[in-house]
Amino acid sequence: MEPLDERRRRFAEIYAACHDPVLGYVMRRAENGHDAADILAETFLIAWRRLDDVPAGGGARPWLYGVARRVLANHRRGERRRSALGDRLRAELGPVIRPAEDQGSGAVAEAFRGLSEDDRELLSLVGWEGLDAGEIATVLGCSRNAVRIRLHRARKRFARALADQEAREAGEARETRADTHHHRARVAKGEHA
Amino acid sequence: MRHDELIGRLAPVTDEEAARRVSPGTRSDLADRIMSTAVPEGRPARRRRALVIGLPLAGAAVAASVVAASVLSGSPAPRRQTPQTTRSGAPRVQLAALTFSTQGRYLIVKVKDPLADPARYRKEFAAHGMNIDLRLVPVSPSIVGTVVMAESEGDAIKVISARGRCRTGGGGDCPVGLKIPLGYKAHSMEVFGRAARPGEQYSSTAPADAPGEVMHGLTYRGRTVAEVLAMLKKRHVTVPQYRYVAANGDNRPYRYGVPPAKVKPGWFVHDADPWAQGQVMLWVGPTRQVHEGPPSPGAPVPTPTAR
Numbered sequence: 492m493e494p495l496d497e498r499r500r501r502f503a504e505i506y507a508a509c510h511d512p513v514l515g516y517v518m519r520r521a522e523n524g525h526d527a528a529d530i531l532a533e534t535f536l537i538a539w540r541r542l543d544d545v546p547a548g549g550g551a552r553p554w555l556y557g558v559a560r561r562v563l564a565n566h567r568r569g570e571r572r573r574s575a576l577g578d579r580l581r582a583e584l585g586p587v588i589r590p591a592e593d594q595g596s597g598a599v600a601e602a603f604r605g606l607s608e609d610d611r612e613l614l615s616l617v618g619w620e621g622l623d624a625g626e627i628a629t630v631l632g633c634s635r636n637a638v639r640i641r642l643h644r645a646r647k648r649f650a651r652a653l654a655d656q657e658a659r660e661a662g663e664a665r666e667t668r669a670d671t672h673h674h675r676a677r678v679a680k681g682e683h684a
Numbered sequence: 685m686r687h688d689e690l691i692g693r694l695a696p697v698t699d700e701e702a703a704r705r706v707s708p709g710t711r712s713d714l715a716d717r718i719m720s721t722a723v724p725e726g727r728p729a730r731r732r733r734a735l736v737i738g739l740p741l742a743g744a745a746v747a748a749s750v751v752a753a754s755v756l757s758g759s760p761a762p763r764r765q766t767p768q769t770t771r772s773g774a775p776r777v778q779l780a781a782l783t784f785s786t787q788g789r790y791l792i793v794k795v796k797d798p799l800a801d802p803a804r805y806r807k808e809f810a811a812h813g814m815n816i817d818l819r820l821v822p823v824s825p826s827i828v829g830t831v832v833m834a835e836s837e838g839d840a841i842k843v844i845s846a847r848g849r850c851r852t853g854g855g856g857d858c859p860v861g862l863k864i865p866l867g868y869k870a871h872s873m874e875v876f877g878r879a880a881r882p883g884e885q886y887s888s889t890a891p892a893d894a895p896g897e898v899m900h901g902l903t904y905r906g907r908t909v910a911e912v913l914a915m916l917k918k919r920h921v922t923v924p925q926y927r928y929v930a931a932n933g934d935n936r937p938y939r940y941g942v943p944p945a946k947v948k949p950g951w952f953v954h955d956a957d958p959w960a961q962g963q964v965m966l967w968v969g970p971t972r973q974v975h976e977g978p979p980s981p982g983a984p985v986p987t988p989t990a991r
Binding site for chain 1: 690700859941
């Protein structure tokens with residue numbers, strides 16, 4: 492076993508290099524700032540506990556994304572780790588992540604939203620985190636070849652969805668010339684409870 | 685690639701924007717807090733495997749469905765003594781803590797006894813040739829016996845869900861067991877929920893108003909603190925912890941929670957979370973907020989751009 496000081500030094504290095512990218516990854520996917528704080532704290536706690544498994548150098552970032560991805564999935568399933576670790580962070584990130592303006596309108600957003608969760612995650616890892624196939628393989632725990640094939644298919648599906656969406660919007664604009672925002676129906680919380 | 689760029693522009697925040705929201709103090713504080721947690725001992729692996737011999741093992745003959753039902757039906761209160769009594773005892777006849785059954789090329793695992801000594805779960809996994817570290821954490825009543833967390837490399841281990849068995853915080857189906865490929869050798873850690881002891885803080889919770897939880901059936905969001913406390917009193921539920929919610933998201937006066945004495949009866953309740961047996965934590969603040977509906981069950985929760 493390596494001495495504690497060595498562990499701390501290694502963890503501090505990984506934390507310094509990867510805190511912002513992992514925070515970004517989590518904030519782009521979490522429902523709100525509180526969740527993001529919990530997920531970030533949990534992800535680095537796992538890294539601390541499993542320090543020996545964290546790849547050296549540039550491999551740490553995709554490895555941490557992989558951990559964050561699983562923590563996020565657990566979180567969506569209902570797991571809420573409420574350790575005090577993330578309390579301060581939770582306070583700073585606040586309940587809301589996204590700014591008021593809706594970034595999710597337009598054909599690209601609609602097409603993207605219509606993809607499966609797996610496709611969205613793959614394309615996000617490229618478009619948002621800027622990962623290559625090898626790094627994505629680390630995140631997803633599969634082979635590089637599998638990533639290439641899945642990525643190819645996801646891109647094709649996105650291109651098709653985008654073309655469909657653009658055609659639809661052009662058609663709608665012709666028909667009504669009205670603004671056609673696609674709002675998702677949601678039940679107000681008070682009514683639901 | 686044009687499409688990658690288009691998708692890139694959908695990102696709700698960049699790394700830089702995210703980083704700007706965290707102060708340097710908080711950033712180093714989190715690292716310090718993490719590093720002050722206990723360093724785990726080496727993996728519980730071969731050394732312990734030798735002890736498995738002679739223990740009664742869960743056979744595939746056990747009907748998993750029956751067992752799953754017994755876990756989920758909830759109140760394991762009468763068995764609370766068992767962990768203490770078994771620990772000191774010499775090897776004796778024990779019921780299996782887990783149930784295993786095979787389904788095609790998978791092993792299906794459910795927790796039969798959510799109060800057993802964790803060492804027993806490890807032994808039973810080891811008996812199936814698996815290096816799976818199963819842990820239990822105290823959880824709120826409606827999710828006792830469910831999978832709280834799964835941590836393994838890759839996606840080989842699946843979680844089995846049962847729609848409607850419980851309501852999870854994330855709105856997904858109730859995770860009732862694990863589906864592990866036969867011959868799975870890698871190390872993984874799986875965490876199930878167990879009943880909490882009196883006063884013990886939950887590590888994981890279902891929504892406070894989910895069926896089986898202390899606030900089930902109460903409409904409390906947007907009501908005043910005084911109103912909600914009156915409702916809770918009737919149910920003998922107390923509130924040891926408050927969190928502060930400011931209209932603009934800036935909770936600086938009370939970053940680490942509001943002391944109960946500072947909470948005004950006329951403030952509004954925004955949210956609640958089970959805290960421990962008969963206790964909930966409330967999110968409160970001076971302004972009434974419009975509450976969005978919870979995501980509908982089974983909906984793909986956070987598309988990055990969906991609102």
